[in-house]
């Protein structure tokens with residue numbers, strides 16, 4: 701359990717996620733920077749939210765990547 705950052709596309713889909721707890725802060729920052737470069741909106745959510753909502757984007761076949 702813990703918090704994560706997600707990257708949300710303009711269509712509303714969660715296409716990226718990185719765990720905050722248990723990860724080196726530098727890696728978390730790098731992941732978030734990648735999300736921003738990909739044009740995603742960053743949100744801080746619970747790991748439970750990630751589990752339920754991180755399903756990729758059916759609107760764009762190339763939209764999903766994992767960090």
Ligand SMILES: [Zn+2]
Pocket residue numbers: 709711712713756757758759760
């Ligand atoms: Zn989508």
